[in-house]
Amino acid sequence: QKEVEQNSGPLSVPEGAIASLNCTYSDRGSQSFFWYRQYSGKSPELIMFIYSNGDKEDGRFTAQLNKASQYVSLLIRDSQPSDSATYLCAGRTGANNLFFGTGTRLTVIP
Amino acid sequence: DGGITQSPKYLFRKEGQNVTLSCEQNLNHDAMYWYRQDPGQGLRLIYYSQIVNDFQKGDIAEGYSVSREKKESFPLTVTSAQKNPTAFYLCASSGLAGFNTGELFFGEGSRLTVL
Numbered sequence: 762q763k764e765v766e767q768n769s770g771p772l773s774v775p776e777g778a779i780a781s782l783n784c785t786y787s788d789r790g791s792q793s794f795f796w797y798r799q800y801s802g803k804s805p806e807l808i809m810f811i812y813s814n815g816d817k818e819d820g821r822f823t824a825q826l827n828k829a830s831q832y833v834s835l836l837i838r839d840s841q842p843s844d845s846a847t848y849l850c851a852g853r854t855g856a857n858n859l860f861f862g863t864g865t866r867l868t869v870i871p
Numbered sequence: 872d873g874g875i876t877q878s879p880k881y882l883f884r885k886e887g888q889n890v891t892l893s894c895e896q897n898l899n900h901d902a903m904y905w906y907r908q909d910p911g912q913g914l915r916l917i918y919y920s921q922i923v924n925d926f927q928k929g930d931i932a933e934g935y936s937v938s939r940e941k942k943e944s945f946p947l948t949v950t951s952a953q954k955n956p957t958a959f960y961l962c963a964s965s966g967l968a969g970f971n972t973g974e975l976f977f978g979e980g981s982r983l984t985v986l
Contacts, residue, residue, distance in 0.1 A: 767913075795974075805975075851914075859916075
């Protein structure tokens, strides 16, 4: 069973703070991981993907992958109210399908 | 503009009726997908197709059917056999680059409510 677990939150952070979103996965065969942002009532959009151990940075976003611990995280620096959304973690194991977590709802308080 | 178009955006159905959700893409993507999203849950894969005239069941295919007669189109039929069809349905596509990055491009979604 391929599973991706996320802390469901909700998570609230003040504007300007760092938001930390976490995800664990059960299938050691999972090769790559993705973070999607979904605003309420809207469709998901890709923020970042990562497939190598370590950190990957893109602007205010940093994805972290630790394959030994089967752990993926997303850090959002200088959080803005526009970052308020549900963040979905997804994993892929070589097939053309993604397995999604339940999502973490983030609220950035002005 | 290139993208994925889903219709209708909102749909109401009486129990026992079949309904078909439309999904059209002009991104020239080979692969297309249907996901279902329930409140507080992630996306669950219903069906996917990697090439015209071929499709595969996902994790929750029971009560659903699809066709892929054209590259651009991947309609989903929610049949009366689906016991709990009220949900938000998302269609997505990916191209060759998407296979490597995993990027799925999503439509705006169709919200189905069974009365």
